[in-house]
Amino acid sequence: MKKFGWAYIGCGGIAQGTAKELVQTEDNQIVSVWNRTRSKADTFAEEFGGTVYATAEEAISAPEVEGVYVNVNGDQHGYYTELAIKNGKAVLCEKPFTINEQEAKDVFNHATEQNVYVSEAMWTWHNETALKVKEWINSGAIGEIVSADSAFEVALLKYTDNPRLTTPSMLGGALMDLGVYNIRYSYELFGLPESIQCEGEMHEVDYKEDIVFHYANFDVTMKVSMKEDGGHFFNIKGTKGSIAVPQFHMAKKAVLTTDEGEKTFEASENLLYGKQFSNVAQEIRSGRKEGEYISAKSTIEVMGLLDECRNQMGLVYPQEMDKD
Incomplete structure (x- = not known):
C-alpha cells in the first residue's frame, strides 16, 4: 500500500521532532511543506522530504496530500x-488545539459541516503506556481511587528565549505548553472533575501554577512550571495499590504496585510520535471523521478545563478581548 502523504504546515521545533519519527515509520511520508520563512521550509524538506510550496494553501491542496x-x-x-x-x-x-473552548467548537462544527476528519495531536494517548495505565484504572487493579498527584515542571525559560513562551498573543505560559498534559491525563483517567482550583504565578502570562481537580471521592493535584526543573510524573493511589508513571506525557513504562507485588509495564513501541501518525493515517483512510483515540468531545472538554484554569488566574488572551 502507498505511504500516507502528509502536508507539514510549520517547520519549527515540534516539526523537527515529529518528522524524525514519521520518516522512520513504514506507512507515512511527508509530501508537501510550508513555513512562513521559506528558508526553514527548504532546509526541512531537504532532510525529511516533501515539496516546498510558496503558500500554506498550495501545500495543503497538493495532490498527494x-x-x-x-x-x-x-x-x-x-x-x-x-x-x-x-x-x-x-x-x-x-496542542493546544485552539485559543479556547469556543474556537475549538467552531473548528469541529466546520469540520462536521464539510465532512472532514479533524483530530488533536495528543501523542500521549496514542501510545501503549498511557493506555495501559487507563486499563489498570478501569479494571480496578488498584481498587477505588484515593488520590492522584502529578508534576510537569521544566525550566523552559532558562533553556530558551523563544518569545512564544511569554507572549500572551502567542498563547504563552506554562498552562498551555505543559499543563495541558497533566489536565488531559487526569481527564482521560477520571473524566471531568466536579470543580477546579487553580493558582498561578502571573507575569504577562503564567510562569507556574498549582491545580487541583476535585472529584466526588478524591482529588488530583498538579504542579506545573516553566520556571524551574522539578517533578515529571503522574502517580495514582488506590485502596488496593498504586500506579507510578515517570515522565508521564512521554512515558515508555509504568509501575503497578499491589499486595501481589510490583509489575512494570514497558512499551514495545519506540516511535511515540510515529505511532500517532500511523494511527491517524489509518483513521483517515478508514473514513472516520474524528479521532478514535482523541475525540472531538475530549478536545473540547479539555479546552474548557484550560479556560477555567485561565479564568481563575486572570489570564485573558488579546484575541479574546477583541471579541468582547
Missing part, C-alpha cells in the same frame, strides 16, 4: 485547521 499536520504556533492553529477543512483535507493539529 491525504492529511495536514498543523504545527505552527498555537494562536494560529484554528486558522490553518480551518484552511485545510475549507480545502477538504483531513487535519491533525498540535
Whole structure:
C-alpha cells in the first residue's frame, strides 16, 4: 500500500521532532511543506522530504496530500485547521488545539459541516503506556481511587528565549505548553472533575501554577512550571495499590504496585510520535471523521478545563478581548 502523504504546515521545533519519527515509520511520508520563512521550509524538506510550496494553501491542496499536520504556533492553529477543512483535507493539529473552548467548537462544527476528519495531536494517548495505565484504572487493579498527584515542571525559560513562551498573543505560559498534559491525563483517567482550583504565578502570562481537580471521592493535584526543573510524573493511589508513571506525557513504562507485588509495564513501541501518525493515517483512510483515540468531545472538554484554569488566574488572551 502507498505511504500516507502528509502536508507539514510549520517547520519549527515540534516539526523537527515529529518528522524524525514519521520518516522512520513504514506507512507515512511527508509530501508537501510550508513555513512562513521559506528558508526553514527548504532546509526541512531537504532532510525529511516533501515539496516546498510558496503558500500554506498550495501545500495543503497538493495532490498527494491525504492529511495536514498543523504545527505552527498555537494562536494560529484554528486558522490553518480551518484552511485545510475549507480545502477538504483531513487535519491533525498540535496542542493546544485552539485559543479556547469556543474556537475549538467552531473548528469541529466546520469540520462536521464539510465532512472532514479533524483530530488533536495528543501523542500521549496514542501510545501503549498511557493506555495501559487507563486499563489498570478501569479494571480496578488498584481498587477505588484515593488520590492522584502529578508534576510537569521544566525550566523552559532558562533553556530558551523563544518569545512564544511569554507572549500572551502567542498563547504563552506554562498552562498551555505543559499543563495541558497533566489536565488531559487526569481527564482521560477520571473524566471531568466536579470543580477546579487553580493558582498561578502571573507575569504577562503564567510562569507556574498549582491545580487541583476535585472529584466526588478524591482529588488530583498538579504542579506545573516553566520556571524551574522539578517533578515529571503522574502517580495514582488506590485502596488496593498504586500506579507510578515517570515522565508521564512521554512515558515508555509504568509501575503497578499491589499486595501481589510490583509489575512494570514497558512499551514495545519506540516511535511515540510515529505511532500517532500511523494511527491517524489509518483513521483517515478508514473514513472516520474524528479521532478514535482523541475525540472531538475530549478536545473540547479539555479546552474548557484550560479556560477555567485561565479564568481563575486572570489570564485573558488579546484575541479574546477583541471579541468582547
